[in-house]
Amino acid sequence: MKKLYPLFCFIFMVLSTVACKQGNAENTPAVGDTVSVPSFSADSAMAHIEGQCDFGERVLGTAAHDDCGRYIAEAFRAQGCEVTIQEAEFRLYNGSRHKGFNIIASTNPEASLRIMLCAHWDSRPWADNDPDPSNHKKPVPAANDGASGVAVMLEIARQIKLQAPVIGVDFVCFDAEDAGVPEWDTSFSGSVNDEEASWCLGSQHWAKNPHRRDFEFAVLLDMVGGRGATFYKEQFSMYYAPSVVARVWAAAAEAGYGSCFPDDQSGGGAITDDHLPLNRIAAIPSIDIIDYRPAQRPGFCPTWHTLDDTPQNIDPLTLKAVGQTLLQLIYTF
Numbered sequence: 001m002k003k004l005y006p007l008f009c010f011i012f013m014v015l016s017t018v019a020c021k022q023g024n025a026e027n028t029p030a031v032g033d034t035v036s037v038p039s040f041s042a043d044s045a046m047a048h049i050e051g052q053c054d055f056g057e058r059v060l061g062t063a064a065h066d067d068c069g070r071y072i073a074e075a076f077r078a079q080g081c082e083v084t085i086q087e088a089e090f091r092l093y094n095g096s097r098h099k100g101f102n103i104i105a106s107t108n109p110e111a112s113l114r115i116m117l118c119a120h121w122d123s124r125p126w127a128d129n130d131p132d133p134s135n136h137k138k139p140v141p142a143a144n145d146g147a148s149g150v151a152v153m154l155e156i157a158r159q160i161k162l163q164a165p166v167i168g169v170d171f172v173c174f175d176a177e178d179a180g181v182p183e184w185d186t187s188f189s190g191s192v193n194d195e196e197a198s199w200c201l202g203s204q205h206w207a208k209n210p211h212r213r214d215f216e217f218a219v220l221l222d223m224v225g226g227r228g229a230t231f232y233k234e235q236f237s238m239y240y241a242p243s244v245v246a247r248v249w250a251a252a253a254e255a256g257y258g259s260c261f262p263d264d265q266s267g268g269g270a271i272t273d274d275h276l277p278l279n280r281i282a283a284i285p286s287i288d289i290i291d292y293r294p295a296q297r298p299g300f301c302p303t304w305h306t307l308d309d310t311p312q313n314i315d316p317l318t319l320k321a322v323g324q325t326l327l328q329l330i331y332t333f
Contacts, residue, residue: 037255037331038159040323042316048075048151049143049225050311057123057139058146060090060098060176065122069101072121072150072173076105079157081171088205090176093188093198102202103173104211105153107160111168113333116218116284117156117326119149120177120202120274128183129298129305136184143311144291144303146178148225152323159327167333170215174202174274196272203274207281217244218286219329220275224322225314226301229291231261231322232268237287240279244287248329252321255328260321267294289322 051071056064073083086102103121108114123142127135153171160169180199181188188195197204223229231252237245252261269292278286291301303309 035331036163037327038163040159040320040327041155042320042323044158045148045151045155045319045323046311046314046316048154049147049314051075052121052147052150053141053143053311057125057141058121059123059125059139060100060179065100069103069121069175072154073103073105075154076103076157076171079154080161081105081107081157082109084211086206086209086211088175088202090179090201090205092179093181093190093195094185098176100175100202102175102206105157105171105173106168107157107170108164108168111166112214113166114168114170114215115330115333116170116172116215117153117221118172118174118203118218118274118278119153119221120146120175121150121173122146122175122178122202124178124305126182126184127305127307130307135307136182138307140178140305141307141310142178143309143314144223144225144301145305145309148223148314148319149221152221152224152319152326155323156326156330160330165330165333167330169330170212172206174200174206176201177203177274199272200274200277203277204281207277210282213282213284215284217241218275218278218284219244219248219326220273220278220286220288220290221322222273222288222290223301223304224289224291225319226291226303227313227315227318229260229301229315229318230267230293231289232292232294233265234268234288234290234292235265235270236276236279238265238268240275241285241287244285248287248289248325251329251332252325254332255324257321257325260318261325268292269294269299
């Protein structure tokens with residue numbers, strides 16, 4: 001959803017000026033004498049972003065939404081994953097109901113030691129942060145805000161097929177994350193809690209109906225392809241799963257991407273996102289890797305909830321930083 005939760009806003013006093021720099025992309029990172037960490041292909045992830053966006057905006061109730069969902073499911077199957085479609089009916093903030101579905105893709109399902117990676121795959125129906133007010137009721141292309149997280153997971157699934165890690169990994173693509181109350185709808189009269197609950201509908205459904213519960217933890221990927229992205233430690237993640245945050249940020253440093261994942265608790269916002277239902281309802285320790293920018297209002301990248309959220313504004317170096325960090329995490333577990 002990428003909405004800053006107002007009760008937990010933090011003033012960021014000192015901004016980092018260190019750019020997110022590329023690590024050693026030419027060589028496959030090695031750990032110790034026996035563990036080889038695969039090299040993440042940003043080109044592969046980029047192709048999956050374009051593949052999703054080629055369908056158009058993935059808004060509930062549209063052919064583009066359903067067709068792209070089938071594309072994602074088949075792409076995971078092509079990487080050897082066991083794929084399950086979790087259908088649901090979602091009630092939006094305005095009372096309308098739409099059918100949708102979460103996409104669950106599992107590797108090594110018999111492994112007792114496993115983690116979850118997740119992202120949302122839908123598009124926001126309204127570009128309510130676009131600088132042009134005439135665009136506020138148009139759907140968002142959602143290259144970064146949606147497609148980037150799914151694309152990173154698909155490339156990780158490809159690497160797992162080529163070289164199996166010791167753990168099992170489940171990939172979950174949540175639907176209807178971005179259908180929360182639009183900024184322009186002044187008719188909404190619900191409470192702050194009602195407004196928060198209008199987002200993340202797919203993860204709320206999954207958390208109440210999980211396909212399994214035996215995860216060590218979950219890592220959510222949201223807006224992981226933007227230019228100039230920096231991934232600060234998100235505040236709800238620090239509250240619910242600080243040890244998982246520490247583990248992932250250590251993996252980023254080991255992979256050579258510490259500048260993208262600064263060891264800084266003051267810069268991250270508190271974001272209503274798909275990790276909250278996983279923590280609060282399913283009781284799975286979950287964190288959010290999300291591009292949050294404290295120096296900008298409302299705190300996210302310039303393309304957030306605008307018509308400029310297109311593949312042309314994706315940075316392969318950002319995809320590489322996040323993907324390589326997660327491969328480091330998985331293969332050195």
